[in-house]
Amino acid sequence: MFEQPTPTLHRDGDALLILDQTALPFHTRTLRLATLAEAVHAIRAMQVRGAPLIGATAAHGIALALLRESGDAALDRALQMLGATRPTAVNLHWALARMDKALRPLPPAARVNAAWAEAEAIRVDDAATCDAIGRHGLALIEAVAARRPGPVRLMTHCNAGWLATCGAGTALAPVYAAQAAGIAVEVFVSETRPRNQGLLTAWELAAAGVPHVLIADNAAGLLLMRGEVDMVITGADRIAANGDTANKVGTWLKALAAQAAGVPFYIAAPHSTLDFACPDGPSIPIEDRGAEEICMLRGIDAAGAIAELRQAPPGTRTANPAFDVTPATLITGIITERGVVEPAALAGRYPEAAR
Numbered sequence: 528m529f530e531q532p533t534p535t536l537h538r539d540g541d542a543l544l545i546l547d548q549t550a551l552p553f554h555t556r557t558l559r560l561a562t563l564a565e566a567v568h569a570i571r572a573m574q575v576r577g578a579p580l581i582g583a584t585a586a587h588g589i590a591l592a593l594l595r596e597s598g599d600a601a602l603d604r605a606l607q608m609l610g611a612t613r614p615t616a617v618n619l620h621w622a623l624a625r626m627d628k629a630l631r632p633l634p635p636a637a638r639v640n641a642a643w644a645e646a647e648a649i650r651v652d653d654a655a656t657c658d659a660i661g662r663h664g665l666a667l668i669e670a671v672a673a674r675r676p677g678p679v680r681l682m683t684h685c686n687a688g689w690l691a692t693c694g695a696g697t698a699l700a701p702v703y704a705a706q707a708a709g710i711a712v713e714v715f716v717s718e719t720r721p722r723n724q725g726l727l728t729a730w731e732l733a734a735a736g737v738p739h740v741l742i743a744d745n746a747a748g749l750l751l752m753r754g755e756v757d758m759v760i761t762g763a764d765r766i767a768a769n770g771d772t773a774n775k776v777g778t779w780l781k782a783l784a785a786q787a788a789g790v791p792f793y794i795a796a797p798h799s800t801l802d803f804a805c806p807d808g809p810s811i812p813i814e815d816r817g818a819e820e821i822c823m824l825r826g827i828d829a830a831g832a833i834a835e836l837r838q839a840p841p842g843t844r845t846a847n848p849a850f851d852v853t854p855a856t857l858i859t860g861i862i863t864e865r866g867v868v869e870p871a872a873l874a875g876r877y878p879e880a881a882r
């Protein structure tokens with residue numbers, strides 16, 4: 528079982544401790560969430576981020592809410608507030624539905640303990656799922672390593688490492704599995720404007736000693752066309768019934784470039800990312816995160832303090848969709864905890880979810 532260097536989230540009595548990802552990669556800071564409002568803010572402000580992790584955080588947010596009041600109205604309010612934080616990652620809504628199913632039949636007095644237990648089960652389930660994704664993705668990396676000498680060269684987008692989950696990650700889980708198996712890999716890490724989650728991936732890989740190269744998002748196409756990449760693996764936020772997949776904005780462009788360059792393009796995702804109620808990509812809600820993420824740059828100043836610089840005047844018109852959709856036709860395979868699945872075969876691999 529992969530051990531997170533620092534837990535992305537864990538219960539501490541009647542509170543939830545999270546790793547504040549708005550401070551990374553500059554500072555490692557733990558935040559203590561004690562209320563529903565603090566859990567809502569943590570998800571919306573991306574103090575926690577990553578599809579599986581926001582689901583687990585929302586599940587714990589239900590427990591925090593019920594500590595104060597545990598009747599049906601309180602449960603409904605908590606489900607609604609947490610469900611309204613971010614629209615695209617279906618893991619959030621999957622986790623809330625699982626909490627509602629577990630808690631609704633119980634008398635209010637029994638709900639708090641049951642909420643903590645169910646939230647913990649979601650956390651543990653996600654960690655095990657990440658490990659399984661790592662094992663199945665490892666087989667793909669081993670196949671490349673068997674074909675030619677030298678490190679297997681991967682490309683990823685955004686952060687789908689342990690920071691985005693309760694375990695090893697999704698897209699990076701095979702990387703960590705390859706490292707543990709002694710297979711040489713190196714990873715092209717796309718910075719992923721505007722929130723630059725690629726810096727989180729670089730931070731993770733540096734700490735793990737995995738060779739990596741940080742690139743501007745727009746450099747990915749040239750590297751792919753030069754034959755410098757053996758495979759692309761990204762995470763996902765919602766996979767529709769036909770295999771169309773929403774992921775961080777820019778993923779589709781990489782999938783197009785990968786197809787043009789003849790490079791396999793994989794999505795890594797757990798069962799909680801599958802949404803068979805969503806028929807296709809156009810049906811996936813895409814979050815817009817407003818102008819300031821485009822107009823402001825974040826970094827650290829000479830004193831090491833996190834600073835923001837304005838790169839565009841206030842009032843500049845912007846478009847800031849946080850995700851895009853990669854059609855199933857561009858996806859070589861989906862690396863799940865049940866194996867590497869062709870997009871069209873998802874329903875067969877997950878019959879219980881596809882009903």
Ligand SMILES: CSC[C@H]1O[C@H](OP(=O)(O)O)[C@H](O)[C@@H]1O
Nearest residue numbers: 576577578687691762763774775
């Ligand atoms: C392991 S899935 C991570 C997935 O979530 C990220 O979005 P965000 O950073 O906005 O929460 C990104 O789409 C990743 O691929």
